[in-house]
Amino acid sequence: MPDTKPMFERVALIGIGLIGSSLAHAIRRQGLAGEIVISTRSSETLKRAEELGLGDRFEPDPARAVEDADLVVLSIPVGACGAVAERIGPHLKTGAILTDAGSTKASVVRDVAPHVPEGVHFIPGHPIAGTEQSGPDAGFTSLFEGRWAILTPLPGTDPAALEKLTAFWTACGSKVDTMDPAHHDRVLAIVSHLPHIIAYNIVGTADDLETVSKSEVIKYSASGFRDFTRLAASDPTMWRDVCLANREAILEMLGRFSEDLAALQRSIRWGDGDALFDLFTRTRAIRRSIIEAGQEVDAPDFGRHPEIAKPGE
Ligand SMILES: NC(=O)c1ccc[n+]([C@@H]2O[C@H](COP(=O)([O-])OP(=O)(O)OC[C@H]3O[C@@H](n4cnc5c(N)ncnc54)[C@H](O)[C@@H]3O)[C@@H](O)[C@H]2O)c1
Numbered sequence: 600m601p602d603t604k605p606m607f608e609r610v611a612l613i614g615i616g617l618i619g620s621s622l623a624h625a626i627r628r629q630g631l632a633g634e635i636v637i638s639t640r641s642s643e644t645l646k647r648a649e650e651l652g653l654g655d656r657f658e659p660d661p662a663r664a665v666e667d668a669d670l671v672v673l674s675i676p677v678g679a680c681g682a683v684a685e686r687i688g689p690h691l692k693t694g695a696i697l698t699d700a701g702s703t704k705a706s707v708v709r710d711v712a713p714h715v716p717e718g719v720h721f722i723p724g725h726p727i728a729g730t731e732q733s734g735p736d737a738g739f740t741s742l743f744e745g746r747w748a749i750l751t752p753l754p755g756t757d758p759a760a761l762e763k764l765t766a767f768w769t770a771c772g773s774k775v776d777t778m779d780p781a782h783h784d785r786v787l788a789i790v791s792h793l794p795h796i797i798a799y800n801i802v803g804t805a806d807d808l809e810t811v812s813k814s815e816v817i818k819y820s821a822s823g824f825r826d827f828t829r830l831a832a833s834d835p836t837m838w839r840d841v842c843l844a845n846r847e848a849i850l851e852m853l854g855r856f857s858e859d860l861a862a863l864q865r866s867i868r869w870g871d872g873d874a875l876f877d878l879f880t881r882t883r884a885i886r887r888s889i890i891e892a893g894q895e896v897d898a899p900d901f902g903r904h905p906e907i908a909k910p911g912e
């Protein structure tokens with residue numbers, strides 16, 4: 600038993616997929632909770648979470664799970680947040696912090712805020728860390744290490760609650776930034792949502808070709824295409840909800856993307872080597888800047904190498 604008091608007496612994790620289970624591992628390792636209570640929609644997933652020993656208590660009913668919890672984290676598809684908030688709202692303890700891990704923020708604020716009782720600190724959040732895997736077996740302790748967690752506090756947020764949630768993500772290994780929800784959604788539209796949409800599309804296109812067979816696509820897939828297939832293997836429910844929830848920003852970025860793609864297409868058709876070379880030089884510099892900024896650029900191969908899936912365990 601650690602001799603210091605945990606940061607939270609009771610943490611309720613609602614949703615125990617990749618993000619929820621990674622949080623459970625990180626909370627355990629850092630001793631951040633006296634008790635971890637887990638609730639999720641399907642009884643099979645809840646049973647699996649219990650088998651994996653991810654929590655101390657397992658509650659099919661989210662309303663019971665959040666009772667007396669000091670921190671409640673929703674790690675569920677963004678489209679489900681409103682209904683779950685409605686269910687748990689009346690059972691949240693005064694003074695509790697309610698947060699989430701959703702990939703979009705304006706929709707979560709819109710759907711969750713109306714159900715948050717006075718005296719509960721609702722601070723939306725988003726760890727910019729993940730893989731294409733999902734479910735309770737996919738989580739690992741180091742997922743958040745060295746990665747950004749973005750918090751999007753609402754006007755009037757209690758500074759002490761924000762400080763505590765910041766300390767929580769820091770203890771999980773993250774660097775923390777705060778941002779306005781709408782700005783978060785535009786930034787993530789270009790750095791995360793569009794890359795996934797492009798990946799889904801290119802893999803779908805390859806699958807639809809008449810002149811190249813599916814077996815040739817699989818047999819000769821070079822590493823560039825394989826990188827796209829990793830993203831395109833991400834959870835369909837999660838990404839359906841992201842596309843629906845962040846429609847405006849995604850359509851704005853897709854519009855820009857399509858214009859730029861048309862210009863690139865024209866350069867290729869007209870044999871404009873200088874234009875191609877200039878663009879490719881500019882984009883190469885972006886990757887170099889990411890590396891210089893100390894951001895991890897290559898996704899670890901966790902899914903295919905389970906032996907490195909749970910580092911430090
Ligand atoms: N996967 C990533 O790379 C990643 C990264 C950062 C944030 N996120 C966000 O975190 C959240 C969780 O993503 P994940 O990757 O852990 O997903 P996941 O599919 O691995 O897990 C989702 C969990 O939510 C539960 N769930 C689904 N619908 C529910 C409902 N209606 N009510 C209650 N529980 C429900 C499932 O049973 C499961 O336990 C999503 O909002 C996602 O946008 C994902």
Ligand SMILES: O=C(O)C(=O)C[C@]1(C(=O)O)C=C[C@@H](O)C=C1
Pocket residue numbers: 701702726727728729730731790791792830833898
């Ligand atoms: O690396 C991946 O596989 C991810 O999809 C992680 C990723 C991302 O786009 O970077 C996906 C969605 C998130 O909300 C945050 C992180």
